[in-house]
Amino acid sequence: MFPLAESTPLFAIIAIVAVGGWVLTTWMRIKNGYPLDGAWGQAMYPKKNEEMVERVRLLSQENAQLRAELGSVKDRLATVERIVTDRGTLLDREIEELRGKAN
Template sequence: MISTIAIAGVGGWVITTWMRIKNGYPLDGAWGQAVYPRKNEEAMERVKLLSQENAQLRAELGSVKDRLANVERIVTDSGYGLTSQIEALRQLPDGVKN
């Protein structure tokens, strides 16, 4: 019984390690450090491209936030001001032009 459990545990560990190597995941050492860090040129280029895309998306998000702030300001501030201006125009005497 104990030997069956031990064989199943070792077999599971071997299969898990094989799958990690096959799919390019780094192996972990005893203290969690990467034993086999994958650093090839293709991966480094991909990281660089993703970093550039991330910077572009952050800039675009900042622009969208600024535009949204302007729309919110227009909607909240001008709504009240427009109503008060219309009411002021209604109260003007007939002979006075603005």
């Protein structure tokens, strides 16, 4: 039929096109959120087991606690900033009063 030497480039081109098409369709499925195919053509979805659900719940609780703690730290920092800036103004006023008394 076809001599082997003449058909080798044809087979290589067909193989490259097939692999490229497979890569392209897999990329498009992942990009658009479709499930991938398993070894026997069954759809593969991410597994949800109890351990994973519990881990997500614990991480969500920890996240909420850390956000609350961060809010209280921000409040305390604002108070410290107010104290520091108020004392600086008060100190300036006292220095000016002392200069006024000295004159």
